[in-house]
Amino acid sequence: MAPTPNWLRRRAPKPEASSDPLWVVCPECNERVYKKDLAERLFVCPKCGHHFRLGSLDRVALLADGDFHEIGANLVTGDPLQWVDRIPYPQKTSQDRSKSGMLESIVVGTCRIGGIDVGLGVMDFAFRGGTMGSVVGEKIAMLLEECGRRKVPAVLVCASGGARMEEGVIALMQMAKTSLAVQRLGALGVPFVTVLTDPTTGGVSASFGFQADVIIAETGAAIGFAGRRVIDQTIRQKLPDGFQSAEFLLEHGQVDMVVRRTELKGCLTNVLRLLTMKVPA
Amino acid sequence: MNVIVELEKPLTELEAILRDLKNRQRETQGVDLTPKIRELEEKAQQLRAEIFGNLTPWQRVHMARHPKRPLALDYISRLDDFVELHGDRTYRDDPSIVAGLGVLDGIPVCVIGEQKGRDTKENLYRNFGMPHPEGYRKAQRIMRLAEKFHRPLVTFIDTPGAYPGIGAEERGQSEAIATSLKLLAGLRTPIVVNVTGEGGSGGALAIGLGDHIVMLQHSIYSVASPEPAATILWRDATKAEEAAKRLRLTSDDLFEFGIVDEVIEEPLGGAQRDPEGTIGKVLAADRRAIERLMKLEADTLLDRRYEKYRKLGSHSELVHDRAAR
Ligand SMILES: [Zn+2]
Numbered sequence: 196m197a198p199t200p201n202w203l204r205r206r207a208p209k210p211e212a213s214s215d216p217l218w219v220v221c222p223e224c225n226e227r228v229y230k231k232d233l234a235e236r237l238f239v240c241p242k243c244g245h246h247f248r249l250g251s252l253d254r255v256a257l258l259a260d261g262d263f264h265e266i267g268a269n270l271v272t273g274d275p276l277q278w279v280d281r282i283p284y285p286q287k288t289s290q291d292r293s294k295s296g297m298l299e300s301i302v303v304g305t306c307r308i309g310g311i312d313v314g315l316g317v318m319d320f321a322f323r324g325g326t327m328g329s330v331v332g333e334k335i336a337m338l339l340e341e342c343g344r345r346k347v348p349a350v351l352v353c354a355s356g357g358a359r360m361e362e363g364v365i366a367l368m369q370m371a372k373t374s375l376a377v378q379r380l381g382a383l384g385v386p387f388v389t390v391l392t393d394p395t396t397g398g399v400s401a402s403f404g405f406q407a408d409v410i411i412a413e414t415g416a417a418i419g420f421a422g423r424r425v426i427d428q429t430i431r432q433k434l435p436d437g438f439q440s441a442e443f444l445l446e447h448g449q450v451d452m453v454v455r456r457t458e459l460k461g462c463l464t465n466v467l468r469l470l471t472m473k474v475p476a
Numbered sequence: 477m478n479v480i481v482e483l484e485k486p487l488t489e490l491e492a493i494l495r496d497l498k499n500r501q502r503e504t505q506g507v508d509l510t511p512k513i514r515e516l517e518e519k520a521q522q523l524r525a526e527i528f529g530n531l532t533p534w535q536r537v538h539m540a541r542h543p544k545r546p547l548a549l550d551y552i553s554r555l556d557d558f559v560e561l562h563g564d565r566t567y568r569d570d571p572s573i574v575a576g577l578g579v580l581d582g583i584p585v586c587v588i589g590e591q592k593g594r595d596t597k598e599n600l601y602r603n604f605g606m607p608h609p610e611g612y613r614k615a616q617r618i619m620r621l622a623e624k625f626h627r628p629l630v631t632f633i634d635t636p637g638a639y640p641g642i643g644a645e646e647r648g649q650s651e652a653i654a655t656s657l658k659l660l661a662g663l664r665t666p667i668v669v670n671v672t673g674e675g676g677s678g679g680a681l682a683i684g685l686g687d688h689i690v691m692l693q694h695s696i697y698s699v700a701s702p703e704p705a706a707t708i709l710w711r712d713a714t715k716a717e718e719a720a721k722r723l724r725l726t727s728d729d730l731f732e733f734g735i736v737d738e739v740i741e742e743p744l745g746g747a748q749r750d751p752e753g754t755i756g757k758v759l760a761a762d763r764r765a766i767e768r769l770m771k772l773e774a775d776t777l778l779d780r781r782y783e784k785y786r787k788l789g790s791h792s793e794l795v796h797d798r799a800a801r
């Protein structure tokens with residue numbers, strides 16, 4: 196396959212009009228941080244170590260050794276429900292595309308991580324809250340099928356508010372579609388690793404997010420099934436400190452490890468090497 | 477308050493009068509009430525057509541939640557020799573999910589259902605049919621039994637969704653649903669799914685990935701129940717009626733999307749107007765599907781299951797994006 200680094204040549208996102216072009220305020224320590232500094236440090240606050248959300252293209256650049264051969268690069272969603280609320284759904288996604296510079300909330304493709312051939316998918320919260328609709332389901336199925344054909348491990352980096360309401364029950368069915376693809380890959384004995392980043396909830400955590408052989412959570416990520424707003428409305432009581440944080444999940448036995456972004460690639464490489472190493476004859 | 481119960485009040489009253497008249501007719505000689513009865517019966521028929529003839533999505537949501545609608549155990553208890561199996565072997569028995577072994581018209585089956593309550597007391601016990609992780613883990617035990625002993629798995633969906641609470645999150649609601657889905661994806665035995673009430677979100681799908689999906693006419697099935705959907709979309713649960721309209725959650729929609737394979741018609745006014753007949757129709761549909769699916773080799777069954785879901789979705793290659801320029 197020829198290298199198609201088209202993911203590098205995407206339209207640059209338009210800067211948000213209201214935000215400062217040079218500085219951001221860290222939500223954790225309230226310190227002002229120079230944006231250029233932040234980008235150089237993988238979007239980890241130099242003052243307190245807070246992990247800002249990382250875009251999918253930056254994440255691919257962080258994890259892939261070099262070229263990334265994108266699969267399904269031009270897929271865009273349809274409008275199965277003919278959804279209209281404030282504006283029609285196709286208009287929403289069109290705006291999302293120009294605002295984020297992304298065509299959808301996930302990029303998938305093949306690359307190497309620490310010298311190991313893998314299939315890599317990365318979700319992006321900046322596009323419609325990373326929600327899963329038809330395109331996410333389709334691209335993940337395509338990626339896992341490719342991993343199965345080539346017998347290379349699959350790595351999915353999750354960042355999602357769950358199933359996309361505007362695609363209704365079709366979005367729900369992407370949980371089934373991806374689960375079938377994960378099961379099939381597993382039946383071939385091919386390793387599957389997920390990295391749960393901020394946030395991973397709903398239909399994504401309740402399908403492929405928690406179906407992996409090894410589940411890595413990124414420091415500070417919020418991870419859970421139900422969103423806090425829905426829990427609040429249901430139980431109407433104060434949630435415990437650190438509820439649904441990566442560290443909370445580790446403590447409750449839900450994830451294998453919590454890893455800082457600066458160590459993620461090394462850790463992932465190690466896990467992948469251990470899972471793909473052959474037992475000597 | 478249930479919208480349908482409100483709506484059908486004049487009909488319920490009329491039907492009570494009719495019952496009363498018929499009793500009197502039987503008990504007393506002399507006065508002939510037949511013309512009066514016939515007149516009122518015609519009126520009742522007219523009223524039924526008026527009330528139920530053209531239900532809105534929101535009214536259909538309430539039909540699916542009707543307090544007298546047959547519940548999972550009403551179907552399951554119609555199996556021969558049903559034995560309920562309890563517990564996830566780890567934490568506790570979740571009454572929101574019932575599971576066990578039984579015989580459907582001569583065929584041994586494993587069965588799982590989401591169980592709501594009939595009244596407040598029962599609903600508190602059943603947690604309004606909203607399972608915790610241990611409920612899904614109990615279901616997983618039954619799925620494994622079905623595979624091990626080559627029995628078809630039959631499930632009954634009726635839940636607003638998996639329970640959103642502190643304990644549920646601590647014990648891994650996501651993992652419980654995710655693992656159920658993966659297990660169903662690879663289960664080497666036929667899976668027949670019935671949507672008999674409310675099918676809400678991943679909590680419904682966790683027992684809903686299967687080979688043949690049956691849906692009762694007035695059941696609903698959606699990415700989230702209208703109330704949480706409205707909360708997620710507009711941060712306002714009171715907009716549930718609008719969400720119900722937009723979500724395309726009726727059996728007509730689900731059939732059109734190719735998600736549901738078979739829709740079972742209900743009596744005018746809903747399944748509760750003829751529970752025995754409705755339950756019989758659903759179980760007969762299950763029996764037919766099982767007979768057909770049991771003829772397939774396990775590998776063929778899994779390939780077909782994969783293809784059934786593989787094609788669900790709506791996407792295309794971007795040609796040009798005018799709005800983005
Ligand atoms: Zn900071």
